[in-house]
Amino acid sequence: MSSIAEIIDKQRRFFEAGASRSIPFRKAALKKLSVAINGYESEILQALADDLGKSAFESVATEISYVQSEITHTLKHLDRWGASESRSVGLASFPAKAKVIKDPYGITLHIAPWNYPFQLSLTPLVSAIAAGNTVVLKPSEYSEKTSELLKKIIEEVFDPAHVAVVLGDAQTSTELLGHHWDYIFFTGSVAVGKIVAKAAAEHLTPCTLELGGKSPCIIDGTAPIELTARRIVWGKLLNVGQTCIAPDYLLVHDSIKEPLLKALVAQIEKAYGRSAIESEDYGRLIHPKHVVRMQRFIGECSVYYGGETDESECYVSPTILVDVTLDSSVMQEEIFGPVLPVISYSDAKEMDQWLRGHPNPLAFYVFSKNKSFAEELLTNYSFGQAAVNDTIMMIAENSLPFGGVGNSGYGSYHGKYGFDTFSREKPVLYRATWLDLPLRYAPYKGKLKALKTLLGINSRLS
Template identity: 50%
Template sequence: MIPELLRAQKNYFDTGDTKVVAFRKTALKRLKAELINRENDIIAALDKDFKKPAFESVLTETQVVLSELDLTIKNMMRWAKPKRVLPALLNFPSTDRLYSEPYGAVLIIAPWNYPYQLAMAPLIAAVAAGNTVILKPSELTTHTAALLNAIISTVFKPEHVCVVQGGVDVSTTLLAQKWDYIFFTGSVKVGKIVAKAAAEHLTPVTLELGGKNPCIIDASANIPLTAKRIVWGKFINAGQTCIAPDYVLIQASKKEAFYKAMQIEIEKAYTDTPKASHDFARIINQNNFERLSKMLANEHCIIGGATDAETYYIAPTLIDEPKLDSEVMKDEIFGPILPIISYEGISDLENIINRYAKPLALYVFSTNQTAAKKLITQFSFGGGCINDTVIHFVNHRLPFGGVGNSGIGAYHGQLSFDTFSHKKAVVKKANWLDLPVRYAPYTGKLKTVRTLLKWM
């Protein structure tokens, strides 16, 4: 089925209307109307999949997608228009342009943690750029995947855009095909599998991965406000966010005040019984619940620590001073568990942060602008914030992506359109003048060429 579907999409790309920008725009307008009509269904599906609060579903899923759609529909004609660039002097007289050309057949593999937004946002960009798309949603969020299938099949012909559902076997079959572009969001482990499969056909990829995101709090930080913003950024979606703070590095003199402030903010957000709060999501499945529960073993939970295997509930939890080789500090946590480690000086920060691969995000809380800027420039990471968490994701003018192990490539806004477009360079040379200096024989022309090259 999958090879036949891919062949149909490749044929549609070659013979259909996807290269016509007006056709793409009309398709995205149909998609927008359907998404607005189905918003309540999307919220309900996310609730069924892992008790995602309606507020978070609107804030981080449905409205993000609609904003991306509005931006794309408004600007895609301009983005797709050939861009004139300054020609090289050696080519005088000429006109030079960059053309945005769709790659062709695109595979998008979406994750389970934001199963609607992280499926639809790249899909919108791929369609806007003129590609055909096969979307593989996560098999862990079955209700959202089924709804995505219903929405896409209503708006698009299957040879243009379609959803393929299934588990690892389906993903393996998809990755065995020859694609023109692959966009993957998920773990580093699976990202390596995707990259290896893409390398077989030299297929270009975007890999949106993750990592252990440090959150640094220095002695000058506003502790009550810091705690408030960390509670929101860490525990939204029950910590199942690739850019959530993964661990806190706090100046030792501020640790006790920070714990008190965190207790206050957690109770403000989720009451003193978070399990009963309708504003706190659940862990996605049993495997992830058990993985996270093992991280709590033999650790000092200064706040939280409660679990419920029946409902996959893990309380917002702070672990005090875990060992650096402990289970909770080995890999990305991806849950509502936050290790707190105190430090004295900059060398402590370097020793801990540099133990891990380059993270997707890094956060600094400080009222000392010089110190904050120094930390932001000292460490390599995908993106981040000073005196907040997560919010860099919402600015479509900022690229979103990782570096090193945390990802390859970036997207958002116009960069999403560019991600799914090959930039084709074309020089149109005039015929009314033909400078002889570039042609053989070259005797006596070396000095002239050197002079010209200095001005290129």
């Protein structure tokens, strides 16, 4: 097994040899990856079931097809994305032309999380390969089966000098971060994101941090209750709440709080039955310690619905909490599980107090038939991305960037935004040789008026 230093050295030499700069080479690599994913579909489904208890439907919808869609979209547009772009030039440079070259960064490190271990490992990888980089992927040790399978697939598809997978725990991540990379892409917690940013800063390495936060869901008195409840339950309990953009807590107008609570319960039981532990569509938390976190949250608030847990099964039932305060521990950290605090507000000032207490969330949700109410919220608050009258689904659009702000991260990807993230725009000016005006050359005596005329300074001031 090659050491990390050896892998980096091989990838450096591979990148400098120039093969990955070829658009046909990149497209061929992505096509080969797509074929391999199709061939390993049953093994991928089993690995995700073993790691997270995911149903085949969820695994296909949120992991496998998501990656395949990203590959398809990228292949369709890569020729255009990768082409150099002409730029206009000013009179000062005449005669000349200019362009921007899309240049890959080089050797990239990707540290992926466990919650969507297939999708969040491969989607950034697709963008990095499309842009002409090499990749070292470090998947999560918590999603062990999926990580092992990813390594197997990657080794079948790619030369390790192009793409390699390194398995290991946090110590391995620390070792990887100690090396000099040309770009780092990290998805995970805020705490670890800060560690990654510090490590990147040591080498002035650019990075993207996809983190998290407490994503609010605001429901006003005009929202259609049954539809709102159905879409919230789906978004909250997808992957058992282990989704970085899941609705973290509800802020509901007090005029509809009780009807909405009843509708939430009805939708939970419609989706998973009265005992979710028996549902084949309801997954499990990744580790028993995450069950313990949920138990702490549940124990500090009033349980409106649910509250059942089983550490041995990594199980926490769909749970609704009420009588929550800003000081409750469930409001001090991202929940990342199937526990949903429901908080009522009576006016904009009260709602604002809750929202300002958790600034810059990764996602922001509004349910309302009042367009001006929704637009005012979208204008006045900072967030990574938002949806009105739905949850989660903005992430399915290749035309939209995905990324955070402040504590929820920085940088973005998906579609062309991913290609741009892993590309540097190299500007180039081409000067002609048949004309060389003497104005810019010393001595400058007697040339100032002509310079101002050429640059339009006098006309701009008049």
